[in-house]
Amino acid sequence: MNQVPLTDAPRMHAAVLALGGNLGDRLENLQAAVDSLADTPSLTISWISPVYETAPLLEEGAEPQDDYLNAVVGVVTALSPDMLLMRAQAIEEALGRVRETRWGARTIDIDIVQVDDLVSAAAELTLPHPRAAQRAFVLAPWHDVRPDDVLAGAGPIAELLAGLGGAEAQGAVRREDLELVLS
Template sequence: MTQAYLGLGSNIGDKAAMLDAAVEGLAARPGILVTARSAAYRTPPWGDTDQDWFLNAALGVETDLSPHGLLEACLSVETALGRVRARRWGPRVIDIDVLHYAGAEVSDERLVLPHRFVRERAFVLVPLAEIAPDLVIGGETVSEALSRLDASGIVRFP
C-alpha cells in the first residue's frame, strides 16, 4: 500500500455532510483505506472569490491504486455526489484533489503531483498540517509552507 494525501472541499448545500459523504465514498472504494482525517475548516473562497465560503479537510489514505487510479476514484466519488464542473474555481458540491502520492512526480493533462498549488493555498495546508505537518512537498514541510501564508481567515468548524 502507498501513502497518499487528499484535499476535500465543498461550498454548496450542507457542506459538512458533503465532506462526510465524500470520506464514506472514498472509504468504500476498493484499494483505498482512509488512515487520517483532519477536522473541517471554514475557509474563504480562493481564485473566484464571488461565491460562498468553503469547508475544507484533508485525508491521509493508503492505496494500492496507481496515482491515476486514485484520481479516477476521486472523480468517481465526486460524480456520485453530484459534482458538476461549471466554471474553474467556481462553486462545487464537492471537490477531491490528490495532493501528494508517496513522493511521486506526475505531470500530464490529467494529473500533476504533487498538486501544483498545494504550497500556495492555506485552505489546503491548514487541514493537511493537522494530519501530516512533517510531510515534505517541494523541498519543505507542510508546516514550513503554511508558515509563509496568511491563514487568518481560516477557522476550525464548528
C-alpha cells in the same frame, strides 16, 4: 527449489487528498466523500484532518460564492495514481459535482495533493498538486494532523504554512464545532 508467487503483491501508495465544497449541506458532502473513499476497495483511510472554513478564491469578475468547508485525508491504497484520480472523480460525480466554470462553486471537490513522493507533470494529473503549497486550506488542516510531513518538491508543510503567514492570515478558520468521522 524456489517457488514463484502466483501474483505479485500490489504496490501500496500513501496519498494525501484535499476535500472541499460550498454548495448544499457542506459538512454532509464532505462526510459523504469520506464515506465513499472508505468504501473503496484497496483503499484505507489513515487519518482525517479537522474541518476548516475558508472564503472562495475568486477570479476577477467571478460570481460571488458561499464559503467552503475543507478537510484533508490521508490514505493508503493499492490504486495507481491514475486509478485514484478516476475514483475521486467518480465520487465527485456521484455527489453532484458539476464542472461549469473553473474554480466555480461545487458540492464537492477531491484533489489529489500528493502520492508518495511522486513528481509528475502529466496533463491528467500533476503531482504534487501544483497549487497546494500556496493553499492554507490544504496546509493548515494537514498540519493539524501531520505537522512533520513534507510536500514533495516544495518542502515541509509547517514551513510552507508559516510562509503564508499561517492559517488565519489566509482566512482559513478551524471549525471546532464540525467533525468528520470514519464510520
